[in-house]
Amino acid sequence: MKLKNYKPLLNLASLIVVTYVLHKIIFYTFDIESTAFHYSIETLYLLFSVLSLIVLVVLLKVKEQSFDNVGMSFLLSTSIKMIVCYLFLRPVLQVTSQNNSIEKKNFFAMFILFLAIETILTIRILNKNQ
Known part of the structure; x- marks a missing residue:
């Protein structure tokens, strides 16, 4: 595999760094205390x-191997990722408190953010061969 084919991984890394910095800025700006979270922001990232x-x-x-199977592979790998994330989130879902509510929203927002990033990068992969 050529180095040029790894460009989506470089894009992923740069987007992760940018979103992490923005996430920390948002938490600092709105004075959201994340020390009581079950999982730290760094762990989630x-x-x-x-x-x-x-x-x-x-x-x-x-x-x-087979360009025609990229879409189905994306759906399967995303489904597996969703199961792993749910298993990771289960301890947080079992506790109810005000701070826990923020943690649940944070986890869900991060899941959606990373899903959007993966979807955009997958679309770029699919569009390269057209």
């Missing part, structure tokens, strides 16, 4: 980054 990296590597490998 590490989890989502690793899962997104795995999804994109799988898609790039599938693209090499």
